[in-house]
Amino acid sequence: xxxxxxxPRYLIKTRGQQVTLSCSPIxxxxxxxxxxxxxxxxxxxxxxxxxxTQRNKGNFPGRFSGRQFSNSRSEMNVxxxxxxxxxxxxxxxxxxxxxxxxxxxxxxxxxxxVV
Amino acid sequence: AQKVxxxxxEISVVEKxxxxxxxxxxTRDTTYYLFWYKQPPSGELVFLIRRNSFDExxxxxxxxxxxxxxxxxSFNFTITASQVVDSAVYFCALTNTGNQFYFxxxxxxxxxx
Numbered sequence: 001x002x003x004x005x006x007x008p009r010y011l012i013k014t015r016g017q018q019v020t021l022s023c024s025p026i027x028x029x030x031x032x033x034x035x036x037x038x039x040x041x042x043x044x045x046x047x048x049x050x051x052x053t054q055r056n057k058g059n060f061p062g063r064f065s066g067r068q069f070s071n072s073r074s075e076m077n078v079x080x081x082x083x084x085x086x087x088x089x090x091x092x093x094x095x096x097x098x099x100x101x102x103x104x105x106x107x108x109x110x111x112x113x114v115v
Numbered sequence: 116a117q118k119v120x121x122x123x124x125e126i127s128v129v130e131k132x133x134x135x136x137x138x139x140x141x142t143r144d145t146t147y148y149l150f151w152y153k154q155p156p157s158g159e160l161v162f163l164i165r166r167n168s169f170d171e172x173x174x175x176x177x178x179x180x181x182x183x184x185x186x187x188x189s190f191n192f193t194i195t196a197s198q199v200v201d202s203a204v205y206f207c208a209l210t211n212t213g214n215q216f217y218f219x220x221x222x223x224x225x226x227x228x
Binding site for chain 2: 103
């Protein structure tokens with residue numbers, strides 16, 4: 001069965017622009033979470049979506065937003081990009097939210113570079 | 116608050132040596148889950164093991180073994196007879212009943228042939 005698919009894999013943007021990243025979870029998985037990975041801050045939780053609703057949000061500014069569609073695919077958007085937004089953005093897919101009875105499967109990530 | 120500490124930033128071992136990666140966690144929850152993930156250069160986090168707070172039974176899976184001790188809040192991971200393909204960054208993670216993971220800072224393992 002297909003794994004978690006993140007597109008694009010690599011992205012270069014200019015400061016001030018906005019960007020949209022996409023994540024397709026494993027078929028049947030309804031929960032999608034997003035993480036930012038940087039050398040300085042490590043892996044940090046951005047937000048989690050389940051059944052098209054944001055269930056949890058990390059400590060990131062409002063420039064970071066997301067949504068989930070009825071087919072469980074999720075997108076995250078970063079507006080007014082800053083140099084510090086350069087990072088690997090990872091998406092995690094789990095079978096259900098609330099009861100942690102399964103592991104989270106991660107995609108290969110989108111490496112965003114802001115210049 | 117939840118916190119995971121991986122004190123070892125980088126470890127180098129010679130192939131076939133055993134290596135233990137340390138993980139210490141903090142949480143006030145009585146129900147929680149601990150994970151180990153491996154991150155190769157490709158970037159994807161590869162799931163290795165999950166343990167819940169009620170299951171302190173240690174586990175061995177091939178060359179991998181895990182030692183979970185609630186008394187010391189530790190969840191250590193050992194690779195026996197290490198191989199070059201084991202070179203990667205290893206992350207310990209904690210979550211409660213939600214899907215928000217708290218990751219350690221990772222341990223970069225290099226296995227030298």
